[in-house]
Amino acid sequence: MADAPTGKVTFVGAGPGAADLLTFRAARAIADADVVIWAASLVQAEILEHARAGAEILDSAAMSLEDVVAVYERALRGGLKVARVHSGDPALWGGTQEQVDRCAELGLDVEIVPGVSSFSAVAAIAQRELTIPEVAQSVILTRLGGGKTPMPPGEEVREFARHGTTMAIFLSAARSGQLTAELLEGGYPTDTPVVIAYQVTWPEELVVRCTIATLEETVKEHKLWKHTLFLVGPALSASGTRSHLYHPGHFHGFRRADRTARAALRAARKSAEAGAEAGATAGAEAGAEKSGS
Numbered sequence: 001m002a003d004a005p006t007g008k009v010t011f012v013g014a015g016p017g018a019a020d021l022l023t024f025r026a027a028r029a030i031a032d033a034d035v036v037i038w039a040a041s042l043v044q045a046e047i048l049e050h051a052r053a054g055a056e057i058l059d060s061a062a063m064s065l066e067d068v069v070a071v072y073e074r075a076l077r078g079g080l081k082v083a084r085v086h087s088g089d090p091a092l093w094g095g096t097q098e099q100v101d102r103c104a105e106l107g108l109d110v111e112i113v114p115g116v117s118s119f120s121a122v123a124a125i126a127q128r129e130l131t132i133p134e135v136a137q138s139v140i141l142t143r144l145g146g147g148k149t150p151m152p153p154g155e156e157v158r159e160f161a162r163h164g165t166t167m168a169i170f171l172s173a174a175r176s177g178q179l180t181a182e183l184l185e186g187g188y189p190t191d192t193p194v195v196i197a198y199q200v201t202w203p204e205e206l207v208v209r210c211t212i213a214t215l216e217e218t219v220k221e222h223k224l225w226k227h228t229l230f231l232v233g234p235a236l237s238a239s240g241t242r243s244h245l246y247h248p249g250h251f252h253g254f255r256r257a258d259r260t261a262r263a264a265l266r267a268a269r270k271s272a273e274a275g276a277e278a279g280a281t282a283g284a285e286a287g288a289e290k291s292g293s
Contacts, residue, residue, distance in 0.1 A: 007075035009082045009103050011096055013089045013115015014038070018201035019046035021121070026113045033083035035071060037063070042087035042227075044202065051083075060084075065095075069102050076106050089117045092141065093170060118229050119168035122197040125207055128236050136165040136235040144172035144179050161186020166233035173198075173228035176219035183212050183232060193236040194218075198228045209236075 010029040015021035022030075030036055030050040038047065040059045048057060060068065068084070075082045086094040090112055103110045119141060123130050130139050140160045145151035160167060161183050172179050173196075184190065190213040198206040210218040212232065219228070248257065 006107070006109055007072075007077075007079050007081070008109040008111065009072055009075065009084055009099075010111045010113060011090045011094075011100070012083050012085045012113045013091075014043045014047055014085050014087055015116040016088055016118040016121040016201045017042070017044050017199065019044050019049070021116045021201060022047060022050070023113065023115065026115060029111070029113055030083045030085065032081055034080040035075065035082045036085060037068060037071065037082065038085035039087055043085055047085065065098065065102075068099065072099075072103055072106060072108060076108055086115070087118075089115045092117055093143070118170075118197070118200055119231065121200050122168075122195060122207065122229055122231055125197070125200060125205075126195045126209075126231070126236070128195070128231075130166045130168075130231070130233075130235055132235040132238045133241040135238040135241060136233055138163065138165045140165065140167045141170070142167065143170045144175055144182070146175060146178065147171060156182065158182040158186040161188055164188065164234070166231065166235045169230040169232060172230065173219055174225040176216040176224075179230070180212060180216045183215075188212055188232065192232060192234060195231040195236055196222075196224070196228065197231075198222070198224050200229065 010033070012026045012029050013023075014026065027050045030047065031052055033051065033055055035056045035058065036048065036051050037058045037060050039061060041061050051057065058071065071082060074080065084099065086096065088094070090096040091114070096112070100110055100112070119139075131137050140163065142155065142157060142160055143151075145156050157167075157169065157172075157179065164187060169179065183192070190211065192212045194210050194212055194215050196208050196210065196215070196218060198204070200207065206222060206224075208218060208222065215230070219225075248262075
């Protein structure tokens, strides 16, 4: 007796827009699908060129979660393969988890294909590394509070801004004044560099540079309110630092260190640590004097 069809849903990260930023795995998933559900307002139509002739094509813009789940139920009954195509990477602001959970309840097989996130696409277009040695070694991905989805306590932009590292801020262009205020309240200087990107990798792409001081006026000048991403932080203009990874004094499993270069690297590290410790001590002493005056 033949096994009953089980059906499968593959969540596909389509990248920030441009069809040629699909991964090979994503293109195969679309080509194998009996049904393709895609976000027409967020993904370029060229991705549908990978769909096979006769595949059912549905635009998720006109569908509720219940409508999408109904397709999944049909896939279960008919043993169909569904490609659910999301913009960017399905792990970020895609409403993916609630769909994965419904698929698990139905007993559908699920696969998730990662995609290029818009924040990395913007960094590539701006030709900036977001983690610069001695400047910023972390990237915070977040959005401004006050929108349709409430922010959990402690995840406000002002709180993340206190770290002073690189931030990628999604879904916030419509409240650029609030965004500016929270970035400054968190401690970023007014001259902190900002990259603003609209419809990145689309034909309508716009990428502009400004500072936190001019962020709001730049957004309003270009009439940006959706499909806009902000990169913020000192790494966006930093230069002159060097990664230890390719330093001749650094060693790993595939390369031996040059002894002279390694000694110099150690000395520089100790000097930097001593300077940081002295700065922290001086700051503590100044604080104590101020509180005692």
